[in-house]
Amino acid sequence: MSLAQSLLNSPVVPSMARELGIDEQTARSGAAALLPAIVAGLGRSAAGGAGAAASPAGPGGLGGLSAILGGFGGGGGLLDAVTGAQPTPVQQGNDILGSIFGSKDVSRSVTQEASAVSGLDQTLLKKMLPILAMAAIGMLMQQGGRQQPGSGSGAAGAGLGGILGAVVKGLAR
Numbered sequence: 001m002s003l004a005q006s007l008l009n010s011p012v013v014p015s016m017a018r019e020l021g022i023d024e025q026t027a028r029s030g031a032a033a034l035l036p037a038i039v040a041g042l043g044r045s046a047a048g049g050a051g052a053a054a055s056p057a058g059p060g061g062l063g064g065l066s067a068i069l070g071g072f073g074g075g076g077g078l079l080d081a082v083t084g085a086q087p088t089p090v091q092q093g094n095d096i097l098g099s100i101f102g103s104k105d106v107s108r109s110v111t112q113e114a115s116a117v118s119g120l121d122q123t124l125l126k127k128m129l130p131i132l133a134m135a136a137i138g139m140l141m142q143q144g145g146r147q148q149p150g151s152g153s154g155a156a157g158a159g160l161g162g163i164l165g166a167v168v169k170g171l172a173r
Contacts, residue, residue, distance in 0.1 A: 003042075003139060004035040012135040015083045020127055026120065030128045033114035038129075038136050041100030079138025082131055093130025096137055 007013075008031055017027035082088050097107050111125040118125075 003039050003136060003143070004032070006139055006143070007035060007132070007135055008032060010135075010139065011083045012079070012132070012139075016088075016128060016131050016135075019088060019131070020124065022124070026124075027128070029118045030114065030120050030125055031132055033118035033120070034110065034125060034129055034132050035136070037110040037114070038100070038133055041097075042136065042140070045100050077138070078134045079142065082135045082138065088131050088134065090127075090130040090134075093132075093134040096133040097130055100133070 008028060013027045013031055014024055016031070017024045020027065078092065081092070098104075101107050101110070107126075107129060111122045111129060114120070114125050115122040
């Protein structure tokens with residue numbers, strides 16, 4: 001199952017719907033429109049490409065993604081923050097978006113395109129974007145075996161390799 005499908009079928013959508021005061025179908029439509037851009041941004045980050053975090057690619061081309069994950073404590077707790085009872089701390093999500101997209105202009109373009117595809121208001125999609133970015137990193141960490149970057153080059157490489165596989169699988173579907 002792709003990363004986007006995993007997120008759409010997880011507690012993320014109902015939790016986001018409750019937090020934003022919208023119905024689950026609206027949340028699902030918005031997530032479906034936004035997730036391809038988030039997954040693509042993560043893929044570019046994993047490859048060390050344009051728009052990726054400004055970090056040289058390490059072993060296996062994981063430099064940008066490693067920097068993102070390392071900057072958020074390996075992603076631990078991000079998924080719980082999204083699905084928990086408390087409001088999502090969206091600053092972390094905005095920081096992730098800055099790392100994967102590079103600028104607010106790209107984030108605005110993503111929400112404009114998602115609005116055109118989904119028919120949802122761009123303001124609502126702007127609220128959804130950081131929540132979904134946090135959920136994506138959190139889910140990647142779950143799928144990648146919760147390995148901490150920098151906890152030994154072999155272990156980190158293996159964990160990040162699994163994460164890169166999940167991102168690539170997400171792009172392929």
